[in-house]
Amino acid sequence: MRLDAPAFVAIIGHNGAGKTTLFRVLTGQLPYQGRIELAGQDVLRLPRRVADGLLAHLPQRNAVAFPIEVRELVVMGRFRHRRGLLAGYSPADYALADDALAQVGATHLAHRDFPQLSGGEQQLVWLAQLLLQDAALWLLDEPTQQLDVYYRRRVFRLLETWVQTRQKTVLCITHDLDQLPNLPGFLLNLSAPQPQLEPLSEATVAAAREWLEDEASLMRH
Numbered sequence: 001m002r003l004d005a006p007a008f009v010a011i012i013g014h015n016g017a018g019k020t021t022l023f024r025v026l027t028g029q030l031p032y033q034g035r036i037e038l039a040g041q042d043v044l045r046l047p048r049r050v051a052d053g054l055l056a057h058l059p060q061r062n063a064v065a066f067p068i069e070v071r072e073l074v075v076m077g078r079f080r081h082r083r084g085l086l087a088g089y090s091p092a093d094y095a096l097a098d099d100a101l102a103q104v105g106a107t108h109l110a111h112r113d114f115p116q117l118s119g120g121e122q123q124l125v126w127l128a129q130l131l132l133q134d135a136a137l138w139l140l141d142e143p144t145q146q147l148d149v150y151y152r153r154r155v156f157r158l159l160e161t162w163v164q165t166r167q168k169t170v171l172c173i174t175h176d177l178d179q180l181p182n183l184p185g186f187l188l189n190l191s192a193p194q195p196q197l198e199p200l201s202e203a204t205v206a207a208a209r210e211w212l213e214d215e216a217s218l219m220r221h
């Protein structure tokens with residue numbers, strides 16, 4: 001399977017189909033058989049691929065146990081641009097953080113204490129932080145899971161924009177099939193007998209939905 005950048009890929013499949021496992025492999029958290037290349041290089045030769053900013057990963061759950069202002073958490077997306085370990089962030093970094101919060105529609109949360117936010121509000125903040133990382137490949141594990149209908153639509157539209165204008169490649173695990181038909185990109189159904197990249201369209205999403213809703217597909221899985 002080969003994917004040319006930039007691109008948007010919606011990764012779907014039943015619970016337990018292996019979607020998160022795929023991300024664990026791509027981020028180097030699990031051993032695997034076969035060969036995976038990123039920008040033409042075997043990922044095994046890129047052991048620090050997350051730390052080095054080649055890819056950015058937004059896991060399904062990302063708990064923060066200490067009090068921290070939202071703006072301070074978002075600006076940490078610039079960690080690779082700091083001049084030294086103990087150096088703080090510059091006014092330009094904070095301006096980028098403010099812009100990222102505005103893009104996801106979360107300006108009003110900037111000065112709130114992050115752990116006190118609702119699950120959906122926290123998801124928006126993580127997306128803003130991701131925006132500040134310069135990785136070309138983003139792995140998003142159910143980024144809209146806790147969002148209301150307005151923010152769901154908004155985030156999928158933003159992902160589309162970020163692919164088109166910032167040349168990002170986004171692999172997005174989702175159960176949110178309703179948002180997919182009108183997005184340019186690909187569908188990867190990991191519950192299919194032979195998963196492959198299919199162009200996103202009304203027809204491919206409807207066929208995948210029919211397959212996933214059919215009990216027979218669950219038995220095979």
Ligand SMILES: Nc1ncnc2c1ncn2[C@@H]1O[C@H](COP(=O)(O)OP(=O)(O)OP(=O)(O)O)[C@@H](O)[C@H]1O
Binds near residue numbers: 013022
């Ligand atoms: N550390 C582990 N050890 C053993 N089995 C595991 C481990 N992690 C995941 N699995 C199993 O691998 C399978 C795939 O899990 P994975 O988390 O990738 O599913 P998923 O497609 O992301 O599901 P969901 O939609 O529920 O998030 C599951 O059956 C799970 O129980």
